[in-house]
Amino acid sequence: MSPLDIDRRHFLKAGVVAATAGILETQEAFAARLAELPTPGRAGQGFVELRDEYALSPDITYFNHASIGTIPKIVREAQHKYQELCETNPWLYIWDEGWPDGREVVRRKAAAAMGCAVEEMALTHNTTEGFNMLALGLPLGPGDEVLFSSLNHAGASVCWNYQAESRGFSVKRFEFPVGRAAELTEDDLVAAYEREITPDTKVLVFPHIDNIVGFRYPVRKMAEMARSHGVRYVAVDGAQAAGMIDFVVSDFGVDFYSTSPHKWVQGPKESGLLYVSEGVLPDVRAMWVTWGHTRWKGTVRVFEDYGTRNMPELMALGHAIDFQNELGARAKEERYRQLWQHFKTEVDRRSGVIWRSPVTWDFGSGLYAIEREGHKSSDVSRRLFQEHGYVFRPFATQGLNSMRISPNVFNTEDEIDRFLDVLHAL
Ligand SMILES: Cc1ncc(COP(=O)(O)O)c(C=O)c1O
Known part of the structure; x- marks a missing residue:
């Protein structure tokens, strides 16, 4: 052992206390x-x-909240x-070393929550980052195909095209009829993917909840369908699901599930989780390696294995998970259902x-999409923000002219009514 090691150990002992x-x-x-906290379930x-x-x-x-969450004050x-x-x-x-067991505490909390x-x-x-790791790290080469639809977010898509250029595998992106979201069923969605699978399809990628219209994919059914056609890897983009809906990732039978707790888990910006099935x-x-x-x-x-890491941010993610646990996954999902129902009824x-x-x-x-007939969604979004302070995301891709609304559990039915009145009065 070098003298430096001894010094460091000595220092750490004093420092760790x-x-x-x-x-x-x-x-x-x-x-x-x-x-x-005035959390639901506590008196009144x-x-x-x-x-x-x-x-x-x-x-x-x-x-x-679908674009980016906000951290609770505590x-x-x-x-x-x-x-x-x-x-x-x-x-x-x-x-x-400064955070005795810190990283592992956060890992345990994240694993339990997911x-x-x-x-x-x-x-x-x-x-x-999770998808980039997969695109770079999976054993793919000529003859292998990665399949996803136009509902995939860029964060789960571009990395495959980029790696395909140098590694020789191919990428197939098919157009999903997102404009028909209100007419489609779960079976239609599964069938749309099934039609595109070929004997070459080695990786299937899809969102748990897409970020445009908010389809909730039947993940288990999708995975079973993919396996039945010989797809080797199923990778799910959970950016919009973790923290919003109640699920157990290991029940899905998928290989990978990558997510961003800076959205619905309301963790520090730049926090991510990647589930990698043991098998x-x-x-x-x-993707990168150093002393670890x-x-x-x-x-x-x-x-x-990044080398230097922002440990305080990582530790705070553990508390964001604690906070969400306090609200309760089931209770939150029920609240999102209530808001969804109210919003839809009032739109209709x-x-x-x-x-x-x-x-x-x-x-x-x-998260859900609406359209104001006769108005461009980007204009509506700008105007409603400037004149009334509403923050939401317009979409003008894939033939859509929609506005994506993504409230949180603490938003109120009154806020929704006022928003729709303003929108209606345009
Ligand atoms: C479905 C989906 N996937 C991936 C991402 C990318 O998330 P991040 O920038 O946190 O990697 C987003 C961001 O909005 C998203 O909505």
Whole structure:
């Protein structure tokens, strides 16, 4: 052992005591604040009371949680405390040693929330990163095909085309009739993919919930269909599902599930999770490697071998998951269903406002598309933001002229009614 190692070990011993105290203090403060939250289920509380627990400007009505979430104040406080702690001795707090068991605590929380084994959960930076790892790391070459539809987000698509150029596999992207979302059934959706599968299809990629109209894919059925045709890998984009709907990823029978907790889990920006089913772990070559290459070999941690990492942010993700657990996955999904039902009913009551998403909750989700007849969605979105503070996302792709609305559990039925009145009056 070099003298440097001894010094470092000595320093760490002293440092870890202080570190542990600072971390414990933050965790205790967080737990105390969590216990005081007006969460649903506590006497007289519903989801609406949670609005004040977020820093959203009072000048806006935020209907764009599908683009990016907002961190609850108490998670942000913990995040700031961790960052401050880190700046007291960056050398100590930027490596894993400063956070005894920290990374593993977050991994355990993420695995429990998603419903998989701890050893199947990698802590990444976003959905896009997870798909880039797969496009680079899976054993693909000439004769192999990767299949997805136009409903795929760029974050789960572009990486395949990019890698195909140098690695020789092919990519097939087919047009999904997204404009007919309100007429289609779950079986239509599965059949649309099934028609496109060929003996060459080695990877099938699809979203759990697409980001345009909010189809909720029957993931298990899709995976079974794909396997029955010999597809080797099934990779799911869960960016819009984790934190919004209640599911157990290991029940799906898929190989990979990549997601971005900075959306519906309301974690720090730049947080990602990648589920890698145990059986296919050896199939994926890590995208980048450094000092963890030997230490983490053969484990899911090889996918987080970045070198220097923003540990305070990662630790705060653990608290974002705690916060969501406190709300309850089932209760949240029920609240999203209520808002969906209310929104749809109110759209159907107003002439000139058209529902452009699936018409049943089981096939739909907490994000949905509408159209204001005779108006360009980008103009409407700009005007409603400037004049009324509404934030939502217009879509003008794939023949659509729609607006995607994605409220959160604390948005109210009144806010929806007011928004639709303004839209209707245009
Ligand atoms: C369905 C879907 N997939 C992937 C992404 C990309 O997410 P990220 O930028 O966090 O990787 C998004 C972002 O909106 C999305 O909606």
